Every structure is written in structure tokens, then in C-alpha cells.
Amino acid sequence: MSKFxxxxxxxxxxxxEGTIIAWNVKPGDHIEEDDVLFEVNTAKVSAEIPSPVxxxxxxxxxxxxxxxxxGTVIAVVDLGGESSSIEEKSPATEEKNNFSQxxxxxxxxxxKDISSPERTQTDKWYSPAVLRLASEATISPEELEKVQxxxxxxxxxxxxxxxxxxxxxxxxxxxxxxxxxxxxxxMKAAExxxxxxxxxxxxxxxxxxxxxxxDQVKDMDPVRKVIADHMVMSKKTSAHVTSVLEVDVTKLALxxxxxxxxxxxxxxxxxxxxxxxxxxTVRALIDFPQVNSSVDGYKIIQKKxxxxxxxxxxxxxxxxxxxxxxxxxxxxxxxxLKIDHLATKARSNKLTPADIDGGTFTISNLGSNGVLFGTPxxxxxxxAILGVGLVEKxxxxxxxxxxDVIAIRHKMYLSLSYDHRIIDGSLGGNFLKRIAExxxxxxxxx
Numbered sequence: 001m002s003k004f005x006x007x008x009x010x011x012x013x014x015x016x017e018g019t020i021i022a023w024n025v026k027p028g029d030h031i032e033e034d035d036v037l038f039e040v041n042t043a044k045v046s047a048e049i050p051s052p053v054x055x056x057x058x059x060x061x062x063x064x065x066x067x068x069x070x071g072t073v074i075a076v077v078d079l080g081g082e083s084s085s086i087e088e089k090s091p092a093t094e095e096k097n098n099f100s101q102x103x104x105x106x107x108x109x110x111x112k113d114i115s116s117p118e119r120t121q122t123d124k125w126y127s128p129a130v131l132r133l134a135s136e137a138t139i140s141p142e143e144l145e146k147v148q149x150x151x152x153x154x155x156x157x158x159x160x161x162x163x164x165x166x167x168x169x170x171x172x173x174x175x176x177x178x179x180x181x182x183x184x185x186x187m188k189a190a191e192x193x194x195x196x197x198x199x200x201x202x203x204x205x206x207x208x209x210x211x212x213x214x215d216q217v218k219d220m221d222p223v224r225k226v227i228a229d230h231m232v233m234s235k236k237t238s239a240h241v242t243s244v245l246e247v248d249v250t251k252l253a254l255x256x257x258x259x260x261x262x263x264x265x266x267x268x269x270x271x272x273x274x275x276x277x278x279x280x281t282v283r284a285l286i287d288f289p290q291v292n293s294s295v296d297g298y299k300i301i302q303k304k305x306x307x308x309x310x311x312x313x314x315x316x317x318x319x320x321x322x323x324x325x326x327x328x329x330x331x332x333x334x335x336x337l338k339i340d341h342l343a344t345k346a347r348s349n350k351l352t353p354a355d356i357d358g359g360t361f362t363i364s365n366l367g368s369n370g371v372l373f374g375t376p377x378x379x380x381x382x383x384a385i386l387g388v389g390l391v392e393k394x395x396x397x398x399x400x401x402x403x404d405v406i407a408i409r410h411k412m413y414l415s416l417s418y419d420h421r422i423i424d425g426s427l428g429g430n431f432l433k434r435i436a437e438x439x440x441x442x443x444x445x446x
Contacts, residue, residue, distance in 0.1 A: 309359030
């Protein structure tokens with residue numbers, strides 16, 4: 001019997017475990033490659049995990065609701081044939097797939113190709129089934145690169161390539177958003193290893209908390225548990241300081257009101273203030289690169305890539321932080337499309353690990369809930385986070401050649417929480433002021 005061990009995959013940076021939400025298979029079920037095996041939930045992402053092989057489920061080792069460390073065997077698949085030893089996989093292959101497979105001692109398994117990732121000239125992972133279908137449809141490696149993947153870690157699944165081939169036969173073209181996203185420069189997450197331990201809150205109820213007879217006690221869901229631990233760890237790791245600045249965004253507001261209707265007709269998404277704030281933040285990070293860093297002991301790790309993370313609140317009350325990799329390569333239109341695309345994926349529970357890995361700086365839009373300003377907690381292992389307050393009209397003193405006058409201006413507060421271990425008040429204040437300058441001097445024609 002040739003066996004294939006399904007392990008809990010790594011689902012994001014600093015994630016060490018995942019909770020099985022639902023099994024889609026049971027022992028005895030026959031599965032095909034790319035069939036969804038189970039749904040897993042972590043602090044950063046919920047994902048459907050597909051099978052990399054075809055076979056029969058022999059054993060399921062964990063139940064729904066179990067939280068399992070990354071790399072733990074959770075199910076076993078029978079591939080057929082006889083086996084006497086477990087294949088030794090290279091670290092690169094193990095890191096990509098988090099699977100191990102027993103190889104037949106005498107006769108090669110028909111599934112052998114699946115145990116080793118297939119790659120195109122650009123070193124992107126494709127399964128044998130995808131490559132076979134692409135070859136039969138005479139799709140070149142360059143064309144295959146443009147196919148949007150919806151599988152695990154953003155890979156192209158059998159369903160993706162079949163849909164693409166079907167659309168190609170019909171002469172259909174991708175929508176505007178997908179086309180612009182695919183034509184953007186490739187997004188590659190910078191390596192960002194965890195630099196601080198995770199502190200776990202093991203106790204269900206604090207002994208000092210009184211629970212009355214009519215009080216309701218309920219467990220946190222898996223996402224909320226990890227968020228709680230991550231926030232406590234961040235406070236214990238970084239010396240938090242917050243600076244706040246009022247910004248006059250009247251020029252930006254007038255420009256937005258002028259172009260938003262045409263922008264929606266052209267791009268298909270609403271033009272909010274966030275893309276402009278994101279662009280100003282990226283420009284300030286280029287000016288002050290130490291803010292785009294992490295800390296490891298007494299070492300400062302200054303990041304080469306500017307990977308902008310933007311917090312998205314979910315309907316269930318939880319929070320995820322998808323990442324725009326290499327955000328400095330996007331225009332206002334590109335940032336708008338990317339922000340809308342990631343927010344939609346987050347709220348429809350379709351984010352992949354690649355969507356939330358490698359962030360180097362975070363923006364939290366507090367103003368979406370009508371909040372003027374706040375003091376957000378740093379998203380480790382980053383060293384700063386920008387809080388964006390509500391944009392509202394306020395009376396303000398304006399200097400004119402004829403003297404000071406009271407005028408109605410569009411104002412907002414920006415708050416920057418930063419790690420005082422490597423960012424002092426001067427650097428934090430100058431960085432925040434630079435963002436404000438870019439917004440106050442906004443020129444939509446640049």
C-alpha cells in the first residue's frame with residue numbers, strides 16, 4: 001500500500017497552528033487531485049485545503065474544532081500499490097507542500113510526479129494535472145503565468161485552468177480589475193521571520209473577574225484567541241509611543257469629488273480616501289526607510305520591499321490584515337483596485353496565505369467607524385502602524401493676503417504608533433508630518 005500523509009500546512013508568517021473548521025471528506029472516500037479536504041482557520045486567514053494527490057482516505061486523525069500545530073499529520077491517503085519506506089523530501093519541497101509520501105520499494109507509483117512540485121521557467125508551482133491540461137490546450141508557460149490562481153497559496157488549480165481554457169475557447173477576456181492586477185509587477189513577499197515569542201492566555205476566566213449568575217460566559221473563536229495573544233505579545237515586545245497630527249485634506253477631498261464618478265465608470269470600484277493615504281504613506285516610507293523595519297534583539301532589519309498591510313474588519317467582528325506587496329509599484333488606480341480586491345476576498349473568506357504574508361507597515365482605517373483618532377497596537381514584527389481618522393468638515397483659521405479668515409476645511413487626524421526601541425519622537429514625528437505634507441499638497445494631475 002502506497003500512503004500519502006496530509007500535514008497541517010503553514011498558513012502564514014508566524015502562524016504555528018491552525019484549527020480545523022470542517023472536513024469535506026471521511027474515511028473511505030475517493031478523492032481526486034485538488035479536491036478540497038478540509039477548511040482551516042487561523043488568526044490571519046481561513047482557507048480551503050486541497051489534496052495534492054488522488055486516492056482513498058484511509059484515516060482522519062483529528063476532528064472538527066481541533067487546533068493542530070503546523071507540520072502535524074492529520075490524515076492519510078492510500079495511493080494504491082505497495083510501499084515499504086517513506087520518501088525523504090528536500091527542505092524546499094517540504095516547505096512548499098508540507099506533505100510527505102511513502103514511495104514504492106520496487107515499482108514507481110503513478111503518483112510519483114505529484115510528490116515533487118512542477119515548475120515553469122519562472123519557478124512558479126504547478127501540479128502535473130494543470131501542466132497536462134495546459135499542454136493539451138497549447139498554453140505556453142508565459143500565458144500560464146497570467147492565469148489567476150484560487151487554490152492553496154494562490155496556486156492554479158485544475159478548476160482554474162479548466163475555466164481559463166473554456167473562456168479562451170469562447171473568446172472571453174478577464175474583467176478590468178483582474179487584467180490590471182495581472183499586468184502589475186509580480187508581488188513577492190519579503191522574507192519576514194517572526195522575531196518575538198507568542199504569549200498564550202491559557203486561562204479561560206481570570207480569577208479576579210467576578211461572574212454573576214446571569215452573566216454569559218463564552219469561549220473566544222480561534223481567530224479572536226490568536227488576535228488576543230498577538231496584541232498582548234506586541235505590547236510586551238515593543239515600547240509603544242503614539243503621536244497624533246491634524247491634517248488639512250481639502251485639496252484631496254475636492255479632487256476626489258471631482259473625479260470619483262469618472263473613476264468608478266473607468267475602473268469599476270469606488271474611489272475612497274484610502275488609496276491616496278496609502279500612496280502618501282509609501283512615499284514617506286521611501287523618505288524614512290527605518291520606519292519600514294523590524295527588530296531582532298539588538299539588530300535593526302531594514303526591509304527592502306514596501307509591503308503595505310491594510311486592516312479589514314469582518315462581519316463576525318474579527319480583523320484580518322491583507323498585504324499589498326511592493327506597494328510603491330502601484331499607481332492610485334492600481335492601489336484602489338488592489339485595496340478593493342483584497343477587502344472583497346477578506347470579507348468573502350477567500351484570502352490565501354500569500355495575501356497576508358510579509359507586511360512591513362500597517363494602516364488601520366479608524367474613520368470608517370466614525371472615530372476621530374486612536375492609538376492602534378503595532379502589528380508585530382513591524383515597528384509602526386498608522387491610524388486614519390474620520391474626514392470631516394471643520395471651521396478653521398486660514399491665512400490669506402487680506403488677513404486671517406474662518407473657513408470650512410476638510411480635516412482629519414492621523415495617529416502613528418511606533419516602537420520606541422528604534423523610532424524616537426523626532427523620527428516618528430517627521431515621518432507623520434511627511435505623510436501630512438503629501439496629503440495637504442495633493443495634486444491629482446501629478
